[in-house]
Amino acid sequence: MTLSLLIVQLLNGLQFGVLLFLVAAGLTLVFGVMDFINLAHGVQYMLGAYLAVTFVSLTGSFLLGLALALAAALLLGLALEFLVFRHLYERDHLDQVLATFGLILLLNQAVKMIWGAAPLSVPVPEFLSGNVRLMDGILYPVYRFALIAAGLSVGALLWFVVEKTRTGMLLRAGASNAPMVSALGVDIRKLFMIVFAFGTMLAGFAGAMAAPILSVEPGMGDTVLILAFVVIVVGGIGSIRGAFVGALIVGLVDTLGRSSMNDLLRLFMAPASARATGAALSSMLIYLVMAAVLFVKPEGLLPAKGRS
Amino acid sequence: MASTSSASTAPVARPVAPMVRRLAPLVIFTLLALLPLASALGLPGHWLTLVTRAMIVAIAALSLDLVLGIGGLISFGHAAYIGIGAYGTGILITEGRTELLVALPVVLLACAVFATITGYVSLRTRGVAFIMITLAFGQMAFYFAQALSAYGGDDGLTLYEKSTLLGREIFGNRTGFYYIALGTLAVCYWLVRRLVASRFGRVLRAARENAVRVTVTGYDVNHVRLGAYVISGMMAGLSGLLLANQTDFVSPAYMSWPRSGELIFMVVLGGVGSLYGSILGALAFLVTEDVLSSLTQNWKVIFGPLIVLFVLFTHGGIAGLVTKLRGRRDG
Amino acid sequence: MAEPALALKGLAKSFGALKVTNGVDLAIAPGELHALIGPNGAGKTTLVHQISGTLRPDSGAILFGGQDITRLPPQARARAGLARTFQITSTIASLSALENVALGVQAHSAHPLSLFRDAASDEALNAPAWEALEAVGLAERAHAPAGSLSHGEKRALEIAMALTLQPKLILLDEPLAGVGHEEGERLIALLNSLKGRFAMLLVEHDMSAVFALADRVTVLVYGGVIASGEPAAVRADPAVRQAYLGEEG
Numbered sequence: 067m068t069l070s071l072l073i074v075q076l077l078n079g080l081q082f083g084v085l086l087f088l089v090a091a092g093l094t095l096v097f098g099v100m101d102f103i104n105l106a107h108g109v110q111y112m113l114g115a116y117l118a119v120t121f122v123s124l125t126g127s128f129l130l131g132l133a134l135a136l137a138a139a140l141l142l143g144l145a146l147e148f149l150v151f152r153h154l155y156e157r158d159h160l161d162q163v164l165a166t167f168g169l170i171l172l173l174n175q176a177v178k179m180i181w182g183a184a185p186l187s188v189p190v191p192e193f194l195s196g197n198v199r200l201m202d203g204i205l206y207p208v209y210r211f212a213l214i215a216a217g218l219s220v221g222a223l224l225w226f227v228v229e230k231t232r233t234g235m236l237l238r239a240g241a242s243n244a245p246m247v248s249a250l251g252v253d254i255r256k257l258f259m260i261v262f263a264f265g266t267m268l269a270g271f272a273g274a275m276a277a278p279i280l281s282v283e284p285g286m287g288d289t290v291l292i293l294a295f296v297v298i299v300v301g302g303i304g305s306i307r308g309a310f311v312g313a314l315i316v317g318l319v320d321t322l323g324r325s326s327m328n329d330l331l332r333l334f335m336a337p338a339s340a341r342a343t344g345a346a347l348s349s350m351l352i353y354l355v356m357a358a359v360l361f362v363k364p365e366g367l368l369p370a371k372g373r374s
Numbered sequence: 375m376a377s378t379s380s381a382s383t384a385p386v387a388r389p390v391a392p393m394v395r396r397l398a399p400l401v402i403f404t405l406l407a408l409l410p411l412a413s414a415l416g417l418p419g420h421w422l423t424l425v426t427r428a429m430i431v432a433i434a435a436l437s438l439d440l441v442l443g444i445g446g447l448i449s450f451g452h453a454a455y456i457g458i459g460a461y462g463t464g465i466l467i468t469e470g471r472t473e474l475l476v477a478l479p480v481v482l483l484a485c486a487v488f489a490t491i492t493g494y495v496s497l498r499t500r501g502v503a504f505i506m507i508t509l510a511f512g513q514m515a516f517y518f519a520q521a522l523s524a525y526g527g528d529d530g531l532t533l534y535e536k537s538t539l540l541g542r543e544i545f546g547n548r549t550g551f552y553y554i555a556l557g558t559l560a561v562c563y564w565l566v567r568r569l570v571a572s573r574f575g576r577v578l579r580a581a582r583e584n585a586v587r588v589t590v591t592g593y594d595v596n597h598v599r600l601g602a603y604v605i606s607g608m609m610a611g612l613s614g615l616l617l618a619n620q621t622d623f624v625s626p627a628y629m630s631w632p633r634s635g636e637l638i639f640m641v642v643l644g645g646v647g648s649l650y651g652s653i654l655g656a657l658a659f660l661v662t663e664d665v666l667s668s669l670t671q672n673w674k675v676i677f678g679p680l681i682v683l684f685v686l687f688t689h690g691g692i693a694g695l696v697t698k699l700r701g702r703r704d705g
Numbered sequence: 706m707a708e709p710a711l712a713l714k715g716l717a718k719s720f721g722a723l724k725v726t727n728g729v730d731l732a733i734a735p736g737e738l739h740a741l742i743g744p745n746g747a748g749k750t751t752l753v754h755q756i757s758g759t760l761r762p763d764s765g766a767i768l769f770g771g772q773d774i775t776r777l778p779p780q781a782r783a784r785a786g787l788a789r790t791f792q793i794t795s796t797i798a799s800l801s802a803l804e805n806v807a808l809g810v811q812a813h814s815a816h817p818l819s820l821f822r823d824a825a826s827d828e829a830l831n832a833p834a835w836e837a838l839e840a841v842g843l844a845e846r847a848h849a850p851a852g853s854l855s856h857g858e859k860r861a862l863e864i865a866m867a868l869t870l871q872p873k874l875i876l877l878d879e880p881l882a883g884v885g886h887e888e889g890e891r892l893i894a895l896l897n898s899l900k901g902r903f904a905m906l907l908v909e910h911d912m913s914a915v916f917a918l919a920d921r922v923t924v925l926v927y928g929g930v931i932a933s934g935e936p937a938a939v940r941a942d943p944a945v946r947q948a949y950l951g952e953e954g
Contacts, residue, residue, distance in 0.1 A: 103502055153686055160448055163505065164642055165685040167635045172678025179672055292513060292631070295506040303502060346521030353510040357495050360507060364498045573811050573824045580797045580808055587795045590757065592783035592812035592870065601818070 070204040075325050076318070081210050083317020084217030088272035089290055090297040090309040091224060092265025098304020098370055099237055099261050102151065103159055105166035108291025109173045110266050114139045114273025115282045116177055119186045122277075128191030132274050139270030140263060147262050155258070170288070178284045185281035213275055220271070221310060228306055237261060238370070293320075296356045302366025311368055319355055324348040398693070399563065399650040406556055410549050422552055423620075424664055425657070429555040430616045432656035433562050435640040436649065437609035440566055442638065443647030444575065445602045446582030448505045450634050451492075451512025455485050455607045457519060457629030459614020464624035465525055467533050474539045481611045488515070489607030493600045512634050519626035530625025537619050545619045555616055559653070562609055566649055569605070578602050639681060645693025654692045708771045710735045710874045710904035711756070711787075716765035718751060718928075725751045726762065727928035733874065733921075738896070738905045740915045740936075743925035744948060749908050750792065752925065753878050756906070757789045758782045770873055783812070788867035789876035794859040798852030802843055802862050805851050806834040809869035837865040841895055857888025861895060874904040881911045893917060916940065924948065 093107050117138045122131030154162050190209045197205035228234035239247045248254040297316050301308025327348040331340035413422045441447045462481040492511040525531045536545040545551050569575050581588045581595045618624050640659045644651025666673035709732040718726040725748045733739045754760035758779035767775045807830040811817050838844050841861040860880050867875045881889050893914050909915050916936050923933040924945050932942045
């Protein structure tokens with residue numbers, strides 16, 4: 067692989083990692099603070115994308131559409147929380163897994179019914195279109211840079227909130243020991259709702275931002291969900307820093323793995339089957355990495371302090 | 375209450391297992407054995423095929439109940455073993471080896487190896503990490519099957535022959551297949567029951583409740599869990615072998631993660647840990663799926679909420695419900 | 706002393722800057738009932754964890770009947786004859802009292818993980834289990850689920866479970882905590898009846914129990930031993946009195 071291609075793939079890996087971070091951050095917070103396994107988190111990502119499709123085409127403006135999509139995603143998330151999730155906080159993990167699994171079935175199908183099964187897309191906004199010239203011969207899309215920038219800023223904002231504010235302190239305390247926080251008189255329900263709203267918005271934002279560069283289709287949240295779980299397991303449950311590091315690792319390994327696997331297999335296979343086999347084998351790569359990490363450090367790379 | 379006599383008095387009789395737990399399996403298997411008679415009396419053959427498929431899947435659900443219900447390990451990648459069993463059988467058939475006496479050990483060995491390796495790694499984690507890592511391993515198997523372009527890749531592999539036993543065709547007849555599936559299910563059920571009642575089973579059950587206590591009593595809990603995991607994987611592989619023969623088709627979709635989720639649902643639907651409940655769960659699930667999907671293409675929109683409502687409003691599944699009803703009647 | 710049942714040599718453990726176990730030396734003779742006392746926060750539970758194997762010491766050695774077990778995992782120590790009871794009662798709630806005890810017998814048997822023999826009706830497991838239950842006075846509650854036993858009964862059950870390990874030493878971690886007066890008296894009588902069969906390390910706060918039962922007493926303060934010897938001598942020791950000033954003596 068040439069240097070320019072390598073740089074492009076590195077940037078792609080970074081961009082994918084940032085996207086995963088946004089989804090995983092919400093997931094790890096919800097699981098870390100509320101001990102709630104939410105398999106439907108991927109669906110929230112998918113809804114963000116679909117809502118972006120609708121609102122951007124309705125308003126004609128990317129930014130306005132994005133804002134509306136976020137608001138709608140938040141509302142839907144809160145509705146789900148009210149109707150289903152809050153009844154599951156006290157239940158054991160098995161019940162949570164099952165109930166949110168049922169939600170995935172429902173919402174994937176509902177999305178198919180409302181928007182149709184064909185893949186949709188959002189046009190890249192004017193002010194973010196075009197390419198940037200990095201070095202000689204390397205052009206990289208402006209939008210992807212914007213995505214990286216947006217994701218990193220959200221990450222920085224999240225870091226600020228979690229490390230420097232009182233709400234953040236409660237979140238970190240809750241991630242280590244939720245009953246204790248409750249016993250200290252904090253309204254745990256309000257804290258849960260804030261955490262949940264945060265998480266939902268992050269996922270929806272990721273979905274909406276991803277819409278212009280990925281194909282928006284039913285079930286798009288499922289792979290992302292599994293990868294997000296891999297991220298938080300690798301990074302350490304309840305840890306935002308862990309989610310960040312984990313997401314970058316997963317993003318880079320996955321992207322670089324795919325492209326190099328493709329090149330490798332093309333050496334002795336026909337291009338079409340090389341691509342198919344390559345895609346499959348490189349999908350396995352991430353899980354091998356996860357298995358290796360868990361083998362050496364079962365609690366993850368950067369576990370939240372205080373968690374066993 | 376210090377006992378004053380040192381001589382061993384006749385021990386108080388051990389309480390007998392509740393009626394339901396003893397009768398329910400008998401009722402289930404009897405009804406299943408009689409179903410083909412109904413078919414002879416006019417029940418559409420479609421039902422026989424459906425129940426055969428349900429029994430085959432029930433073998434996998436039963437195996438999952440062993441690790442999940444009895445062992446307390448939420449494995450979200452169990453469909454992988456069905457896939458390994460199906461692919462093992464399918465590949466052998468495609469290569470001209472239809473003999474069951476070859477396919478069976480191959481399938482069991484493949485599942486045992488996969489279960490040992492993935493189980494060993496997975497058991498280093500607990501809780502959510504365990505669920506996710508089993509899910510991830512299931513995905514690995516799924517992607518591996520997709521990569522098998524020589525054997526159909528993502529499109530799957532059609533089988534033009536069925537497995538034979540000592541050269542004899544045993545899967546050709548629909549009623550014959552039904553009874554083979556029923557017989558296999560019955561044997562598996564008996565095996566799992568014995569296992570749970572054994573010394574090994576007692577340690578597994580105790581470890582689910584209090585792993586620390588079991589450890590300081592002198593057991594290696596991970597060894598026991600791994601053992602259960604491997605046995606369970608092999609049994610699910612057997613299910614895959616039968617499934618390939620019933621559908622004449624193997625595909626990566628057999629081990630997709632929604633399939634693993636459905637297996638979990640069957641176990642929970644029937645009643646976690648009840649063992650016979652997972653058979654009921656598989657039957658209920660597949661029949662419901664069949665009925666709903668014939669009504670509308672968008673049946674998942676109904677099925678999804680059903681699962682959610684089921685989880686929110688019930689506890690203990692069908693087995694729990696039956697026990698409760700019986701309890702009320704007995705006063 | 707002949708080879709001690711348990712010997713701690715220079716055991717040390719720190720959590721960050723906090724020295725929770727500060728160079729502890731201890732020796733318990735076979736058959737001796739040795740009490741470990743000390744104010745709250747003295748590090749008694751941490752010491753118990755290190756002896757039973759759930760916590761690894763930073764330095765020092767633990768010798769069990771002469772054998773160095775410092776690196777051995779908990780299940781191996783159990784198999785070697787080091788039994789323990791728990792400060793927070795830890796039994797298998799859904800199994801009957803008999804089954805709980807039989808589980809311990811099973812661990813020692815020739816085929817602890819046999820796949821086919823029915824466990825519940827196995828006389829080879831049940832007979833020793835009955836014996837242990839009778840020794841602690843729980844024979845009548847044999848078939849009750851362990852979760853339904855009273856607090857004192859659960860403690861007695863734990864002791865029965867420890868008995869089945871054919872122990873050379875039983876670690877008793879505050880067996881009287883939270884137990885009412887009458888049941889407490891019964892537990893003390895039970896422990897007395899077991900004295901001499903094996904060594905016991907009794908970690909306790911209840912001073913009357915300690916001085917009624919112990920052959921020797923060791924006092925732990927801030928992770929270090931400040932006194933060790935016969936109960937009467939320890940009671941009179943001025944350093945001990947000062948450590949316990951304000952505490953119920």
